[in-house]
Amino acid sequence: MKIEKLKVENFRNIESASLSFSDGVNLLYGQNAQGKTNILEAVYYFARGKSFRGSSDGELKRFGNDGFFIEMTFDSNERRQSLAYRVYGKDKKKYRNGAEEERITDMIGHFRAVLFFPEHLTLVKEGPSMRRDFMNIGISQIKPMYLNIYSEYNKILENRNTILKNAQKGLYYSEEQLDIWSNSLAKRAAYINEKRSEYIKKISESAKRILYELSGGKEELSLEYVSDIKGGSDIEAQYRDILFSSREREIAAGCSLYGIHRDDVEIKINGISARSFASQGQQRSIVLALKMAEGEVCREYSGEYPVFLFDDVLSELDEKRRAYIMEKKQDRQILITACEKQGFDDSDVNVIKVEKGTYVSSYR
Ligand code: ATP
Ligand code: MG
Secondary structure (H helix, E strand, O other): OEEEEEEEEEEEOOOEEEHHHEOOOEEOOOOOOOHHHHHHHHHHHHOOOOOOOOOOOEEEEEEOOOOEEEEEEEEEEEEEEEEEEEEOOOEEEEOOOEEEEOOOHHHOOOEEEEEOOHHHHOOOOOOOOHHHHHHHHHHHHHHHHHHHHHHHHHHHHHHHHHHOOOOOOEEEEEEEHHHHHHHHHHHHHHHHHHHHHHHHHHHHHHHHHHHHHHHHOOEEEEEEEEEOOOOOOOOHHHHHHHHHHHHHHOOOHHHOOOOOHEEEEEEEEEEEHHHOOOOOOHHHHHHHHHHHHHHHHHHHHOOOOOOOOOEEOOOOHHHHHHHHHHHHHOOOOEEEOOOOOOOOOHHHOEEEEOOOOOOEEOOO
């Protein structure tokens, strides 16, 4: 995967910009609040169909404007492709290779990227939701169908919770409707469970090898997918059993107590829980290993590396971990943001100076 060109209009602090990217490392550098992360946000928008900073589309348009336009051309498995979004108010137009697409899910899975930004450094220590996001994002890029099933799951979960809440309050509720939602939930949960369990197995193999390399053979990583299900066969039936046998408890709680919205990933280093015991440095290495592994697994499925987006994290990593990333530039495209250009003096780095939403490249 290789980005050729990015065009941005009225997005964040960028009035209008056109950027070209090279193979290998592209460094966006400049002072704080100039528009470095804004470019990664625009690029990653093509991977997910939304901002990675949790901002709404309305917050992305440049202050004082009604909307924004972003367009990117990239090569994927030697085919040139383009994606574009034109967003004005509630109107969000989506284009793929020049033709308008109806659904956001038709836009996902064409451009694939791995994003690593400072908040991810808490992935090991935080509660499970960031680790679930890690699975969701990784899987939906290689299996776009996952995204559809996942959003169906969430809608069903919401409906089911409404009924459970009514039941808890002693209001009228339909037992039959609750059965229907339980069956539909079990079906989606089974699909998601299988995909997550398969994904974590793959990620675990890669991440283990990477951390072994990064730590000079001192650290052994293992990942385990944690769910309500024991695994084995007929996962859907297992979910149904749990949902139907826990009805009284769920009514008492007024919400769904079981399902893939409660999953986690158990991370161990040398056999002990990383969440409880890993040092700061070990956590950094683990997250870097997970991100690099995300790229490896993506490549296994799609035949090529995704684009790697490193927002501000190189300054957080030590020399050895930085060098590890820079070694990988031969066969993949990497976009890095930093405040300084020191350490990137290499002539084959495309250095882009960022100032007040403008971008000047050392290339061309
Ligand atoms: P840092 O080094 O601090 O991470 P950065 O270069 O990555 O800085 P960005 O996050 O890319 O900075 O850009 C931040 C700038 O964009 C801020 O000045 C902010 O006020 C501005 N900005 C954010 N949203 C909008 C918007 N909707 N319209 C105009 N400007 C915006
Ligand atoms: Mg930034």
